[in-house]
Amino acid sequence: MQDEQSYLPWEEFEFDGIYGLLYYTQVVPGHDGRLVFGYVKDKSCVFMQGRFHLYEGYSLCQVTFPVRVFKLMGVETIIVTNASGGLCQDFKVGDIMVIKDHINLPGFAGQHPLCGPNDERFGIRFPCMSDAYNKVLRKLALDISMELGYSNFVREGVYCMVSGPNFETIAEARMLHVLGSDSVGMSTVPEVTVAKHCGLHVLGLSLITNKVSLDYSREEKVNHEEVLQISKMRAEMLQKVLTTFIAHSHQVEDINSN
Ligand SMILES: O=P(O)(O)O[C@H]1O[C@H](CO)[C@@H](O)[C@H]1O
Numbered sequence: 001m002q003d004e005q006s007y008l009p010w011e012e013f014e015f016d017g018i019y020g021l022l023y024y025t026q027v028v029p030g031h032d033g034r035l036v037f038g039y040v041k042d043k044s045c046v047f048m049q050g051r052f053h054l055y056e057g058y059s060l061c062q063v064t065f066p067v068r069v070f071k072l073m074g075v076e077t078i079i080v081t082n083a084s085g086g087l088c089q090d091f092k093v094g095d096i097m098v099i100k101d102h103i104n105l106p107g108f109a110g111q112h113p114l115c116g117p118n119d120e121r122f123g124i125r126f127p128c129m130s131d132a133y134n135k136v137l138r139k140l141a142l143d144i145s146m147e148l149g150y151s152n153f154v155r156e157g158v159y160c161m162v163s164g165p166n167f168e169t170i171a172e173a174r175m176l177h178v179l180g181s182d183s184v185g186m187s188t189v190p191e192v193t194v195a196k197h198c199g200l201h202v203l204g205l206s207l208i209t210n211k212v213s214l215d216y217s218r219e220e221k222v223n224h225e226e227v228l229q230i231s232k233m234r235a236e237m238l239q240k241v242l243t244t245f246i247a248h249s250h251q252v253e254d255i256n257s258n
């Protein structure tokens with residue numbers, strides 16, 4: 001972070017073929033709080049290096065505000081990434097899960113970003129969510145992972161959002177598993193819900209940073225440092241999948257055949 005004297009809310013950057021501007025905000029450790037405008041190959045992109053979470057005290061309207069800004073800027077496709085705990089017993093730490101569907105647990109309790117008057121400029125009152133994660137984009141992500149030789153680490157599954165900030169009790173983890181969740185985290189679902197509401201195409205990738213304990217005899221305890229460490233370890237691989245995906249996105253012939 002720059003000192004107060006020289007502080008500017010943005011700076012120019014060039015990194016690994018990506019050029020653009022960085023904007024700074026304040027968020028949780030591991031989330032840099034930067035909004036990055038740039039290009040991957042010839043595709044203009046905007047990246048959120050970090051996000052806002054419900055557990056930080058932001059409303060879901062604030063959490064999802066950037067998505068609506070992106071929509072107004074002309075963004076058509078959004079790629080959401082997160083860190084999550086693996087509930088599916090076949091998943092290993094370091095796997096990447098292409099999100100097939102989600103469970104909006106806070107939404108069941110009325111913590112939903114679309115509660116309140118519906119803004120018709122963005123979408124309809126009762127949006128369909130059964131196809132939130134675009135099938136064509138999911139297939140492209142899986143094909144690319146295979147081409148890159150990552151097929152052993154890449155899975156598909158259902159992500160469940162809890163509000164956090166605590167990690168799950170064993171009884172909670174067992175319940176989420178029985179409900180059909182393959183992984184659990186504290187984000188993503190509000191952004192995806194608002195993105196689908198306003199007609200954006202969505203791809204979701206979840207990095208499995210830890211195995212969630214379903215067993216009272218297991219000694220390991222999850223912590224945020226472990227989440228950060230595995231995220232760092234897999235950053236290069238995720239970056240490769242994402243940049244290749246963006247570069248190949250012109251291959252998507254009919255994105256609406258979802
Ligand atoms: O979902 P993201 O923000 O990627 O991070 C996940 O990891 C953090 C907990 O370690 C929580 O923020 C959880 O949601």
Ligand SMILES: Nc1nc2[nH]cnc2c(=O)[nH]1
Pocket residue numbers: 083084085086162164166167168184185186209210211212222227
């Ligand atoms: N709720 C939850 N969020 C996570 N984010 C990364 N790992 C986990 C986890 O095990 N549980």
